[in-house]
Amino acid sequence: MILAADFYLRDDVVRISRDLLGKVLCTRVHGKLTKAIITETEAYAGVTDKASHAYGDRRTKRTEPMYGPGGTAYVYLCYGIHHLFNVVTNEEGVPHAVLIRAGNPVSGLETMLRRRNREKADKKLMPGPGTVAQALAITTDMTGTDLRGKKIWIEDHGIVIQESEISAGPRVGVDYAEEDAARLYRFIVNSH
DNA sequence: CGAATGATATACT
DNA sequence: GTATATCATTCGA
Known part of the structure; x- marks a missing residue:
């Protein structure tokens, strides 16, 4: 089942x-369906967090999606090479976000391997935020879109992490x- | 360890 | 409008 809006609208980004x-991050790009379970995240706590793009209430064209309602995608290009994917949280006007840093393949493995230019699913498939975005074909044209859309969404498979x-x-x-x-503010599932 | 690589923010003219 | 410094990183040596 797809994650509901109230999951994202809570006020505790951590x-x-x-x-x-x-949870399972899913995309459908160029007709290819890919899914990956999220194994590592980081919280960015808005205007009071010096590590956040929105620190000091710097509202710009790039950070605008973070000011949207929870459940919106915030994607941007880092180091000129890598697309980084974030989940916007909290109510509209509060620029909180969660960076998805790593994952494991659930379905569409062939497609992910091809996008990553690899032969086998090993530890180098999605070891960091840039590679997760590459495997799932997440690009900046998804920034500002709803996470219950046709191209990208997050599912709850009932997996409970202790x-x-x-x-x-x-x-x-x-x-x-x-x-x-x-x-x-960084969370990792052991057994990586 | 260090180069690659380009959008973006910011500080200028 | 133009210039330049700065990155929430990755990959190959």
């Missing part, structure tokens, strides 16, 4: 990041964020 572990299987840690690649860089 809690939503943790709850997204075990607290004991989750590790929390500091976020990656945000050294510039000073004291906010140390926050435990």
Whole structure:
């Protein structure tokens, strides 16, 4: 079943990041259906978080989707090469988001392998946020679209991740964020 | 370890 | 309008 709006509209982005572990991210691009279970996430807590693009209420054309209602996609190009996919949370006007950092294939494996230019499904299939987006063909033209659309959506397969299987840690690649860089906003499912 | 690579934000003219 | 610094990274040595 597809995740309902009230899942995204809650006001605790850190809690939503943790709850997204075990959910299934799905895309249908060029007629190809691909699904991946989410195994790693990071929370970005809006205007007060120095690691967030929306820190200091910097509302620009790029960050605009984060100001939309929870359940919207925020995709942008990083380092000129990689598309990074985020789930917008909280009510409209509050720019909270969750970065999807890693996943495991559920279906459409052949398509993902081809997109990633790999032979076998190994640990290098989706080890980071850029590669997840590449495997699922997520691009910036999906930014601002609803996560219950025809091209991209998130399903709940009833998979329950126990607290004991989750590790929390500091976020990656945000050294510039000073004291906010140390926050435990990253969640990983063990057995990666 | 370090190059690749381009959109975007910001600070100029 | 034009210029330039800066990235929520990846891959191959």
